[in-house]
Amino acid sequence: MKRDLVPAQNTPPDTGPSDRGTGAAVPPPAPAEIRYEGRYAKNPLDEASFGQMCARLPRVLGQTARMAWATDKSAVLLLAACTVLTAVAAGLLLTYTRHAMRPILAAGPVAERLHQALPALLGIAIAAAAGRIASALSAYADGRITPRLTTEADSALVEAVCRVEAAARAEDGFADRQEAAEMGVVRGHVMVQDATRFAAAVARMVTASGVLLVLNPLMLPQLLLAVVPAAVGAILHARINYETHYANVGDRNVRQNMRGWVTSPKFTDEIRANGMVPYLGFWHRTISERIDRRTLAMAPRMLRVVLASSAIGGVFLTVTWAVLAYLAATGRIEPAIAATAVVAVQTTLAALSQLVINGAAMFHTALYLADMEAFLAFAAERAPKRGELALAGSVEEIRLDEAVYRYPGKDTPAVAGVSLTLRRGEILAVVGENGSGKSTLTRLLAGIFLADQGTVSWNGHDLTGLDPDRLWERSGLVPQNFAQWPLNVRDNVTLGQPLTFDDDLVRQALEAVGLREAIEELPHGLDTLLAREFWGGTELSGGQWQRLACARALYRQPELLILDEPTSQMDARGEHAILEQIKSIAGGRITIVVTHQLINTQIADKIIVMTRGRIAEQGTYDQLASGGGLFAELLALSTDR
């Protein structure tokens, strides 16, 4: 077909593909709206009453205290001492204010009145200083606890995700629940600060309102009424905030994931050469606007809550000041007490406001912490519950008996009843069309998944009874989509599990995959960081990365070696070197090679051909190549050019 060269036109950038035949613009598709409908797809606040919501506060205070105590006991004691000091300072401040007001407001020469008030004024200064010192020390103690507490929460989350059974990762809503839990970690940054300020506000408020109660019992209830609407308003505000967050979890999760892809240098070529830049910009903007729309839709509700609570609170506050003015004007309280009451009202009001602000923040935190706890519990339920047995001796035999595995949410099993026996020293090649269950089969053999039905056993021991960590000390896997770890070359080979103190084995593994020379040419040899996006990092080619992935598996010297499409990106020399290696080390292990390069299956002792999760045929290369079955058909197709 002849293609005409069309000169660039001065048209605005198109956000999507256009129908080149007709010139009509086809709008780009909007990002799919992803909502999970599983049993966890329920906003935990839907059924929570206001009382239940308030009842969370003491719980979250206790929870924060427990977490902080586990992190740094002496800092928690310091915080407690500061809270007591805050209360005492507030009490002393009001008491001395009262003592100072009497002489100041009495009749007589100014100098004499000030002289009389001096000790009380000094007391006020000391109490104020004590209050400030308590708050500075609190900030210091918080600074000691918070970073470690956040690290604890973050590490717990990362470990929980790494530990769950691999099958759970495919479960409905796993990623969204994980994303919601991440917010718990984020809130960890302010959790101790909010709790400390809340406790200090309670302490100050109790002391100040106690003083106010002594001065005039009428005023306290008024004052409380002035602040309660603000408290209710703040909690409702936090609730609306959380609802918005909850509604946006799915979209935020997708956006964050996609953002990683869009901004990763790994996909730069693909994005540019496929003209995806406008679409990705459109996609990101569209999903962000969707999130914004939900957030903005909540704004009027928030405004109504804030206006109503402020108005009601304002009315009660006006009444409070009116009562105080009335009492003072009618001589029912002496001027010194009225003046002290003004300070006490201000102190109580400030403490109550702080209590409300930090109480609402704690309530907010409580919601995210609940998500985090729920996720940790969810992950703990899905942590491997296998036995603790470790295999004695070397792996001699791996066996599948009518093994079945179905991915969560799928109707048909990916492996639908496979029986197979592998012995030490054997090379098994697994072939078959896309989606026939080859990779899933290797996951069953390696114990990454447990069979839903049937058994998988190593040396006659069912995998359900074996400790998975000790099992995986014996395996090495080159997956189809292997990780390009942003680590240095050495760590990319050892995967953090060096076998020796020197680099000899690392160099041998690199030599075996034909990568030694290329690595020696890197600026820092084995110490070169393999991440272009970091300072000092460098990048390998696709085939070099694949060779490195093979070097990892060889370095481990595993008893079960699984290579899933290990040479798909390699040149002929690299592929040849890897296959030679596999053959030369096969004697000491069980080797499984999944491949679409049927010619490569010649190195195998046995080949199985998978179709729809079952073994359609098996045998040696010669038997299958001349057998007239699926293998022979695929082989013929691979040479028909």
Ligand SMILES: Nc1ncnc2c1ncn2[C@@H]1O[C@H](COP(=O)(O)OP(=O)(O)OP(=O)(O)O)[C@@H](O)[C@H]1O
């Ligand atoms: N994580 C997953 N969650 C849900 N279904 C999956 C998952 N991984 C694979 N499947 C499904 O299981 C079936 C078998 O997939 P598998 O990856 O084992 O096939 P394969 O033979 O290795 O394919 P290929 O040759 O394309 O690598 C497919 O239908 C696939 O859609």
